[in-house]
Amino acid sequence: MFKEDYSIEKTAEILKLLGDKTRLTMLKILDKQTCCVCEFVEIFQVSQPSISQHLRKLKAAGLVSEERRGQWIFYSLHKANEYYPLIQQILLHLPNQEDKLLELEEKGTRVSCC
Template identity: 40%
Template sequence: MIPDNISSDISSLANIMKILGDPNRLHITSLISRQELCVCELTAILGLSQSNVSQHLAKLKSSGIVKERKQAQWVYYSLNPEKFPIIKNIINTLPDISFELLKLNGLQEHLKCKK
């Protein structure tokens, strides 16, 4: 029989893998591991609807993968590496997507959440 603490760790890791199994959530996680972003910035980069991005962020946040910081009416998301250091290893195996963050430079004046 597996001890409870190990069983809990395995279950927690399986849940993380399930959440990151969605390509959009994995993509979002990779982006916010490089830079703190808000929903409107993620929407602009990914080409997804605001509600779709918000739903993905809610799942990532509920699992503890993502943390948020509120500034005025905006919420900014970043990776929570303290909780799940293995996520950094997963992200390091992904292709470099930092060029996508460069899109924001041209879009800054069109975004509602200008930093």
């Protein structure tokens, strides 16, 4: 399951990032859907700068990728990352988070930035 070329340092860095509940939940959501910052602001009820900081850390570690659509940036789980198999194994043990996106759709705030 684990690649022999994983470094202890990089693996520890990834696990430290995943030790944060918000970032871990973000990755679980991004495993199935792309999201923009404004959607995460609605889901977590925290400020845009706070969400952007979490995403910046995940992007710096190579765990998420971004795609610009007009003036908006959408994030997704970077499944080509060498650590994705490790991330995937962790995410398999987490509860489904799709209800958070469904709740946004019901409130009409899913992709409110677009």
